[in-house]
Amino acid sequence: MGLVNEGQHLFSSMTQDYGIEPSMEHYTCMVRLFGRSGLFDEAMKLIRDMPLQPCATVWRALLGACLVHKNIDLGKVCAEKVLEMEPQDELACVLLSNLYATAGKWDNVSLIRSYMRNKQLKKEPGVSWIEKQGEVHSFTAGDSSHPDMRVINAMLEWMNRKIRKAGYVPDSNVVLHDVGEELKERLVWFHSERLALAFGLVSLPSTSPIRIIKNLRFCLDCHASFKLISMVTGRELIVRDLNRFHQFVGGICSCADYCMQQDFMNRIAY
Numbered sequence: 001m002g003l004v005n006e007g008q009h010l011f012s013s014m015t016q017d018y019g020i021e022p023s024m025e026h027y028t029c030m031v032r033l034f035g036r037s038g039l040f041d042e043a044m045k046l047i048r049d050m051p052l053q054p055c056a057t058v059w060r061a062l063l064g065a066c067l068v069h070k071n072i073d074l075g076k077v078c079a080e081k082v083l084e085m086e087p088q089d090e091l092a093c094v095l096l097s098n099l100y101a102t103a104g105k106w107d108n109v110s111l112i113r114s115y116m117r118n119k120q121l122k123k124e125p126g127v128s129w130i131e132k133q134g135e136v137h138s139f140t141a142g143d144s145s146h147p148d149m150r151v152i153n154a155m156l157e158w159m160n161r162k163i164r165k166a167g168y169v170p171d172s173n174v175v176l177h178d179v180g181e182e183l184k185e186r187l188v189w190f191h192s193e194r195l196a197l198a199f200g201l202v203s204l205p206s207t208s209p210i211r212i213i214k215n216l217r218f219c220l221d222c223h224a225s226f227k228l229i230s231m232v233t234g235r236e237l238i239v240r241d242l243n244r245f246h247q248f249v250g251g252i253c254s255c256a257d258y259c260m261q262q263d264f265m266n267r268i269a270y
Contacts, residue, residue: 007033021051028058035065040074056085060092067099075099090121128192128214132203139195148199155198160189163228170221191222193239201233209236217242227251 011030014020027050034043043062047054059081066075075096082092093116100108116122128139139146146152170189193214200210218226218241230237231251239246247254 002033002037004033004037004039024052024055024057027052027054028061031058032061032065035062036068038065038069040065040069040071044074054081056082056089056092059085060089060095063092063095063099067095067102070099070102072099072103072105088119088121090116090123093121094123124216126192126214126216128196128212130196130200130210130212132199137196137199139192139199141192141195142190143192143195146195146199148202151202152195152198155202156189156194159194159198159201159225159229162232163225166228166232168225168228191219193218193222194225197226197229197237201235206235209238211238212240214239214241218246223253223257227253 007030011022011026014022014026027046030046031043034040034046040062043065047058047062050058059078063075063078063082066072066078079092079096082089086092093112097109097112097116100106100112126141130137130139137146193212196212197210200212204210218239223246226237226239226246226248228251229235230248234250237246237248239248244255
């Protein structure tokens with residue numbers, strides 16, 4: 001929740017009040033807490049002062065924060081540290097590539113992608129699942145293989161019109177490719193969770209909640225659209241992504257949008 005002071009107090013109390021030496025997981029949590037709040041000096045000081053040799057997880061946590069705050073220089077250092085320890089870590093490569101993409105450094109993006117091809121590293125594809133009458137239906141971004149694709153596409157168009165009238169403006173920044181604005185908007189509209197939601201809206205009873213599971217994190221634009229869709233349809237939408245549950249009711253999400261303001265790591269591979 002970004003409660004830096006509270007987190008620091010709990011971390012200090014481990015040794016001061018209870019005599020418990022923090023483990024690598026505790027240090028990683030603190031690095032992530034400082035990083036998400038933009039406190040990079042504090043995060044680096046903690047890493048330097050650690051009695052343990054920082055592992056790849058610590059640097060990866062700070063790399064994710066660098067993506068949030070577009071700190072390219074430090075992000076590059078973090079990615080290099082991770083790859084020194086784990087040369088086959090595709091997540092570090094993807095995060096660094098996304099960091100360069102947000103800054104419009106497409107030459108650097110190409111270099112990272114070339115490195116990944118040479119190392120035969122691949123991004124994990126985003127998948128969303130939804131259940132109907134005991135049968136699980138899965139969707140990937142841009143998927144057109146589902147037998148009900150015609151009605152799903154019709155529902156997507158309906159949702160698009162309704163939420164645009166309610167004030168929706170596509171956030172094309174979540175598409176980290178060097179393509180035109182119109183194509184970016186189209187790509188983001190066919191993310192896996194939206195396909196699953198469209199299927200749920202046409203297939204499940206209007207009185208029942210729509211429950212979706214996603215293997216990666218929600219993207220910012222999908223999160224914003226789900227809020228508006230819950231408002232215009234009057235449906236309860238529940239999404240379990242990689243990190244947490246999101247419950248959308250009447251245009252409000254249970255995460256209070258804080259995590260979506262912070263977690264730009266969810267721009268990975270939809």
